[in-house]
Amino acid sequence: MALTLEQMRHLAKLARLELDDAQLEALMAPINALMAHFEKLQALPLDDVEPTSHSIPVYNAFREDIVGTPLPREEALANAPEARDGLFIVPRIVEE
């Protein structure tokens, strides 16, 4: 099935992408062309097959609960778009 503009708007919202209708329409053709290739999977007999999320078995990796060397605060903040008093500065997220 092919994605509609309405679905594209919804997906852009879910993915936090500010895209207008013209941009979404331009993206639709390549996305739908690629998705047409997915359809062949629908024909496979997969009912009794276990899914693979990793090719090599991966188990929980535990370690001793010992404090390591943390990243110094100033280094952690060095790439911040805006920082002050040792904190990240972001737009206001609660109303006054």
Add this chain to the structure above:
Amino acid sequence: MALHTLSLSVLSEKLRRREISATELTEAVVSHIERTEPQIGAFITLTPELARQMAKEADARLAEGEWNPLLGIPMAIKDNISTRGVRTTCASRILENYVPPYDATVVARLKQAGAVIVGKANMDEFAMGGSTEYSAFHPTRNPRDLERVPGGSSGGSAAAVASDMAVAALGSDTGGSIRQPAAYCGVVGLKPTYGRVSRYGLIAYASSLDQIGPITKTVEDCALVLQVIAGKDPMDATSVDVPVPDYREALRPDVKGLRLGVPKEFFEGVHPEVAQRVQEAIAALEEAGAEVREVSIPMAEQGLAMYYILAPAECSSNLARYDGVRYGLRVGAEKGHIGMMEATRAQGFGKEVIQRIIIGTYALSSGYYDAYYLKAQKGRTLLRQEFERVFQEVDVLVCPTAPTPPFKLGELVDDPVAMKLMDVLTIPVNLAGLPGLSVPCGLAEGLPVGLQIIGKPFDEPTVLRVGYTWEQIREAPSQTP
């Protein structure tokens, strides 16, 4: 011969014998970069001063009698591998000014060995692409033909090695991004077994498929770099605690009795001259004593469809971290926190990345998860089982790395499907987590062809041995292939 043109193994022998210094070698490479880079565009960031400093340190270690194969060797690092204090952009506007506060484990290991970092190599943005044309900064040209792409996504790493601007390089491979550019540029590239090399500090694209590996001039060089970067790392829970063998011991020109499987599906739709070069290499290996038999992996044909659900799904999740808050680009802070995230992401990501985020978001969204993501994961199980079955009959698989010779810049950049078909022979290897090596294998239409050698999990030694044997046959003066 000019120093920068020599292989890693030859140079490290010269360093060991103190015939040359690391500084001399680094100066040769740096000045070659100054002359050559304007034509190729293999790098996003050059680090000549860092390289000189590292070379000086290597010389001090050599003077004290220390030696290992990478000590003093100039290398390029793909720009999605974190380097402390050196800008790491992932070829994206969203990370254009990002300077990592830590080293990737592979980089820490290279530094410990004493390798010299000459620069950060160009790539497709977030490693999504097969031509390096999706770099947000500039394309890279194929050193063998400047009108053509170097492949991708590790196109800068492969082009740097092919044009002698680095003695060796690190790339990353999610669906063929080391092997395909290595094939296109006529150099050697290895995607190790999933879990063989730590991914800590590799900027994530699709975490269940990503793997770092070497791009080098020879198979021997490839073994020497792998030796340093392979091994369990507590910082990467998916790195596997399997002993690291001595890869140099695998470098014997001997394939007698080895069973080579030729997967017939991997020759379908392949450019006839590419197929012919690969068949000639297989015939030469048979002549050298290998047993060759045809095998079948029918699910491989479904690999592309599985990959383009699984990789975008993982990418949509991994790339959620770019929100303009803690690092990277920030746009539209006046729009509130959600508006800022939406504006930052839309402006910071390129078109190809946005496409994959949307596809991945769709594949993971409620109501479609079972139809797409779960189906692809189940298909992956069947594909893995087919490889397992075939590897009961054969020791390695041999086939082309890419279905065609390198294409021209601009030729496929706007075709959503054709460029992705270039990964059709490499993607199944990532889905199954297997090691895959690409070794130069003659020319088609005058352009490089890659022979792909696929092995059992953690059997890099046999893969390298077959590659090494083929390299010896190819280089032997009495032979013609």
